Amino acid sequence: MLTNLLQSFPHIHTFVAVSVLAFILVMIANVADCIDAMFTSRSVGRPIESAKLRHALWKLAKEWILLLAVLAIDSLMAACWTKLPYLTVITAIAMIAVEVLSMVEHARLRRDKLTKLPTHLKDIIEYFGEDDLRELFREFTRKKLNLD
Numbered sequence: 001m002l003t004n005l006l007q008s009f010p011h012i013h014t015f016v017a018v019s020v021l022a023f024i025l026v027m028i029a030n031v032a033d034c035i036d037a038m039f040t041s042r043s044v045g046r047p048i049e050s051a052k053l054r055h056a057l058w059k060l061a062k063e064w065i066l067l068l069a070v071l072a073i074d075s076l077m078a079a080c081w082t083k084l085p086y087l088t089v090i091t092a093i094a095m096i097a098v099e100v101l102s103m104v105e106h107a108r109l110r111r112d113k114l115t116k117l118p119t120h121l122k123d124i125i126e127y128f129g130e131d132d133l134r135e136l137f138r139e140f141t142r143k144k145l146n147l148d
Contacts, residue, residue, distance in 0.1 A: 011083040019071055019085045022092035023064065029099035030060040033106075040106040063095050 009015070034056040041048050067088060074085035125133060141147075 009078065011078075015074075015078055015083065015085055019074070019088055022085070022088050023067060026063055026067065026092050026095050027060060029096040030056060030063065033099040033102050036103045036106045040109050043110050067091060067095075 034053065037052065037056070038048050070087045070091045071085060074082070074087050077087070078085070128136075
């Protein structure tokens, strides 16, 4: 039975190896994005939320389900004329590109100084007190608008 399959599809070893590699690379990209998101949360001063980590795992599951569906189509195409899982590779490249774009967004967040502004404002309010800051703000706006 196996020899008949290998005679019918001599390129099956390459087909399976490329398919498995596509799945593994998508998983690596997803895990790298998840780790990068945790690093970004830490550097920005936000708490790491377990709901987002679960979301990353759910996203990986959805990506693999889509890859399995595309692999089924590729398997049907391999029976007819193709030797490699072209659709699976293209889909995996698109998924990896989405993860890379997500990591670029995380890098922008880490470089952006405004993300740390709410925590700094909270520290300033705690240090000076809400009433003193409100009075200081009123004085500042009166001077700027020449209301004196």
